[in-house]
Amino acid sequence: xxxxxxxxxxxxxxxxxxxxxxxxxxxxxxxxxxxxxxxxxxxxxxxxxxxxxxxxxxxxxxxxxxxxxxxxxxxxxxxxxxxxxxxxxxxxxxxxxxxxxxxxxxxxxxxxxxxxxxxxxxxxxxxxxxxxxxxxxxxxxxxxxxxxxxxxxxxxxxxxxxxxxxxxxxxxxxxxxxxxxxxxxxxxxxxxxxxxxxxxxxxxxxxxxxxxxxxxxxxxxxxxxxxxxxxxxxxxxxxxxxxxxxxxxxxxxxxxxxxxxxxxxx
Amino acid sequence: xxxxxxxxxxxxxxxxxxxxxxxxxxxxxxxxxxxxxxxxxxxxxxxxxxxxxxxxxxxxxxxxxxxxxxxxxxxxxxxxxxxxxxxxxxxxxxxxxxxxxxxxxxxxxxxxxxxxxxxxxxxxxxxxxxxxxxxxxxxxxxxxxxxxxxxxxxxxxxxxxxxxxxxxxxxxxxxxxxxxxxxxxxxxxxxxxxxxxxxxxxxxxxxxxxxxxxxxxxxxxxxxxxxxxxxxxxxxxxxxxxxxxxxxxxxxxxxxxxxxxxxxxxxxxxxxxxxxxxxxxxxxx
Numbered sequence: 001x002x003x004x005x006x007x008x009x010x011x012x013x014x015x016x017x018x019x020x021x022x023x024x025x026x027x028x029x030x031x032x033x034x035x036x037x038x039x040x041x042x043x044x045x046x047x048x049x050x051x052x053x054x055x056x057x058x059x060x061x062x063x064x065x066x067x068x069x070x071x072x073x074x075x076x077x078x079x080x081x082x083x084x085x086x087x088x089x090x091x092x093x094x095x096x097x098x099x100x101x102x103x104x105x106x107x108x109x110x111x112x113x114x115x116x117x118x119x120x121x122x123x124x125x126x127x128x129x130x131x132x133x134x135x136x137x138x139x140x141x142x143x144x145x146x147x148x149x150x151x152x153x154x155x156x157x158x159x160x161x162x163x164x165x166x167x168x169x170x171x172x173x174x175x176x177x178x179x180x181x182x183x184x185x186x187x188x189x190x191x192x193x194x195x196x197x198x199x200x201x202x203x204x205x206x207x208x209x210x211x212x213x214x215x216x217x218x219x220x221x222x223x224x225x226x227x228x229x230x231x232x233x234x235x236x237x238x239x240x241x242x243x244x245x246x247x248x249x250x251x252x253x254x255x256x257x258x259x260x261x262x263x264x265x266x
Numbered sequence: 267x268x269x270x271x272x273x274x275x276x277x278x279x280x281x282x283x284x285x286x287x288x289x290x291x292x293x294x295x296x297x298x299x300x301x302x303x304x305x306x307x308x309x310x311x312x313x314x315x316x317x318x319x320x321x322x323x324x325x326x327x328x329x330x331x332x333x334x335x336x337x338x339x340x341x342x343x344x345x346x347x348x349x350x351x352x353x354x355x356x357x358x359x360x361x362x363x364x365x366x367x368x369x370x371x372x373x374x375x376x377x378x379x380x381x382x383x384x385x386x387x388x389x390x391x392x393x394x395x396x397x398x399x400x401x402x403x404x405x406x407x408x409x410x411x412x413x414x415x416x417x418x419x420x421x422x423x424x425x426x427x428x429x430x431x432x433x434x435x436x437x438x439x440x441x442x443x444x445x446x447x448x449x450x451x452x453x454x455x456x457x458x459x460x461x462x463x464x465x466x467x468x469x470x471x472x473x474x475x476x477x478x479x480x481x482x483x484x485x486x487x488x489x490x491x492x493x494x495x496x497x498x499x500x501x502x503x504x505x506x507x508x509x510x511x512x513x514x515x516x517x518x519x520x521x522x523x524x525x526x527x528x529x530x531x532x533x534x535x536x537x538x539x540x541x542x543x544x545x546x547x548x549x550x551x
Binding site for chain 2: 173176177179180181182183184185186187201202205206209210
């Protein structure tokens with residue numbers, strides 16, 4: 001189940017989207033997220049959705065991957081839909097006990113769900129088409145100007161790199177521990193919620209200890225190679241803006257204009 | 267108790283970019299009381315094979331029979347299979363989690379519903395068979411022990427379930443020579459005293475040559491060789507092509523045979539080598 005989360009999982013490729021500078025993609029994604037809150041009618045979502053799926057098409061990431069990222073958040077989406085559906089006054093379509101569904105509620109619920117789905121897909125494109133390392137490098141560069149006012153841009157980027165780097169390691173570790181405890185007859189699937197929560201202890205304790213061990217080993221290895229923070233550190237691969245990034249920037253600006261324009265349709 | 271594996275096939279990440287065939291038409295039989303070694307390069311499918319033997323993984327095709335009972339059926343009681351086929355993973359000390367050694371060893375039998383005096387007796391027996399002093403160690407925290415002791419506690423945790431087959435994946439990896447020797451003699455003791463069938467995976471060819479009745483060599487998800495240690499380890503060229511070694515004793519004896527006239531030896535273990543040298547010295551006199 002843990003393996004189904006696409007967020008933070010890179011899908012290797014050589015498409016123009018993959019080749020864009022990470023900074024362009026980060027800014028683009030944040031812009032897209034902001035734009036989703038600017039949109040105030042379904043036309044806007046239609047335009048945004050078309051643009052989003054065009055980008056997915058160009059990136060050549062299979063749709064299966066993109067939608068798999070939605071499955072873990074399905075509950076949240078369903079919850080949003082139900083809450084919105086029940087919380088709006090207006091033309092009553094259905095009524096039972098304390099529950100009332102209105103026409104406006106339904107529209108509102110659909111609107112919120114579309115927004116949520118677009119937000120999730122939009123942000124997973126960033127992580128699907130950008131190597132985690134490129135992503136943190138990009139973020140470090142973007143945050144660099146703020147280091148003057150005390151934002152530790154290098155440290156933030158390093159922490160993210162390490163966190164991303166250890167997601168697969170810790171997942172493997174969890175998998176191994178689960179299997180080892182299963183081999184000792186542990187049962188994680190039956191019983192009520194308290195029993196199940198308690199059955200997690202044999203997984204969590206060893207996982208915690210392993211994380212500390214891994215962290216300590218990494219810290220030692222870094223110190224042994226003279227790591228002393230970001231000051232004066234050079235990098236092997238400098239990142240540059242290319243022609244493609246300029247094209248992307250122009251397209252993104254046009255898109256922003258269209259989205260703002262869409263507010264005035266109908 | 268016997269394990270029979272028929273035409274096992276298992277694929278990791280089917281249909282995804284990382285698709286790999288981990289097991290490809292593997293068939294083998296392990297009979298009661300045997301001590302079988304499995305060797306192979308990293309990624310040859312050894313660990314995947316082990317996890318099929320107690321139902322942790324379900325094959326894509328093929329069957330596994332434990333004592334004639336097919337465990338790849340949907341209706342098999344997996345907990346019971348896991349009791350009978352004990353699996354000790356690599357670095358088992360990383361799965362310790364309880365506050366005291368006794369509690370940790372009792373985790374397995376407790377899951378099987380063993381209680382009271384019976385539980386105490388089982389735990390005590392398991393701790394003693396791995397060569398630890400029960401009274402001395404029972405209330406200490408497993409995290410305060412040395413590496414070799416931790417590993418023995420973890421193995422005791424599996425033995426406490428009273429399996430009839432014990433599978434050990436690299437039980438000596440990363441241990442110092444003394445702890446290494448202790449673990450090996452412990453495995454032998456378990457095999458002989460408790461009559462538990464042992465399946466041993468190791469990269470240490472010396473251990474395999476010394477301990478096992480039969481050796482299985484795996485490469486790319488297939489069984490490529492199977493036989494007595496002597497039959498396997500005399501095929502050095504083939505082993506080398508698979509990135510495997512011969513036991514150090516054999517290697518040294520070969521070198522000595524080359525440089526000393528009249529001396530021949532195909533000893534696999536140090537004891538055999540010493541015997542051959544003694545024999546040769548006697549003849550020379």
